Amino acid sequence: MGCDQWGTKLDTYLDGELSGDEMRAFDAHVRDCPACAADALARVQMKRMVQNAGKRFVPSAEFRRKMLTKTSRRPRFAAWAWAAVALLLLVGLSLAYVGQQRSRRTHLFSELADLHVATMASANPIDVASSDRHTVKPWFQGKIPFSFNLPELQNSEFTLIGGRVAYLNQTPGAQLIYQIRQHRISVFVFQDRALPDGLASDSRVRQQLSFNQKTFDEGGLRFFLVGDSSADDISRLAELLEKAQQP
């Protein structure tokens, strides 16, 4: 192959794009041919010059920052996604709170039902026996840290059998036993502040362990009614008690 033919391939050779065999043949030729070697050298220099001169423009720092912000949206959460996360968190917390309150309330009602059952099963269910409210109320003086009113029962089916001191959450309170027909109802009275929150919202008569239960608060006192009589009886007694507390 003459120099003319090599010459047509000189740029391809310097760009490293000839096949392996041709590259080796060209290497050998350039070593032996001063004219082609000089030409190759000049072209290599030209390539280097263009390479150096071509690396000319650099983006500004401001433009770089702008582009980085635009292209890196991948890991970012859209505003709506954050809002959704916040909402889910809030709903989760609310559910957890409601669940906790419900669990506390259920626990409290279970304890009161136990107290009621224990009282009914006791050989001495009451410490003060009377059908007269004027005997029962003064008996609690000095035994519990509060006072309460008892309703007049002359025109009702309810009878007050007696009372005793009961404890809930290590706090003393009153337990009153009422009777309606053959059923007995325990009325527990405690200071509201000694009890867990979240009881006020529930004014229904609830059923637990086959007992009907109802609670209400009046004048800083929390009343719980537990008994095996009907929900209606429990509600009526609760009304009488509630009215008696009002001035």
Added chain:
Amino acid sequence: MFEELAMPLFDQLFNFAHWMAQNREEAEDLVQETYAKALRGFSSFQPGTNFRAWMYRILRNTFLTSRTGLQATRTVPFEDEDGAEIAVADSGTPEAILIERSNQQLVQDAIAELPVKAREILLLCEVEEMSYQEIAETLSIPIGTVMSRLSRSRKALREILAQKLKKS
């Protein structure tokens, strides 16, 4: 994923865009549009194929359809001689040796004077050090055309340089 692939090319793409548009603001617009198009079309990019060539192709097409691009290709024609034998290179290029000692500005001015098609292929080959295959993918032309166009571009650059040296 896109950011990891595309951001390392940012400086090179900007340099190339500036050489094409010959203006900083236009170069910024070009790069910005290129990244926006690439991000939108990223799902159509096939992994395993040449991402760099894909980005340069988007940039080049964006430039060619811009006002400056249309103007540049219209006013300075640079026809390919597809299938024609690669022009025999001028033997001996004493001007190259002279220029090396001269300032870089002269070479930059000469590159800027080249027609767009010559300028882009020279930059892809010498500055980006792309293989002929990559250049073919970027410019969407056959490898034979890459070789002939490169040869003619180099010749054109040498001629411009020679003229500039004569003047100085």
